[in-house]
Amino acid sequence: MMALSIKEWYHMISNATIADVLLDRLIHNYHRIELGGESMRKRIKG
Structure with missing residues (x-):
């Protein structure tokens, strides 16, 4: 899944x-x- 910032919408839509x-x-x-910070998934797996 790709997330676009609000500024990028204006570049995508002319x-x-x-x-x-x-x-x-x-x-x-x-x-x-x-x-912010480290992912809890990484902590659990590691």
């Missing part, structure tokens, strides 16, 4: 208006959670 509409629908009610 029409800025359409990119705005799509992003508005996708991120209207989203919550962004950024995690």
Whole structure:
């Protein structure tokens, strides 16, 4: 699965208006959670 940053959407979609509409629908009610540190999966396996 590939994740695109918001800036990359405008490069992928040549029409800025359409990119705005799509992003508005996708991120209207989203919550962004950024995690840091080592993965717990790596700790358990290691």
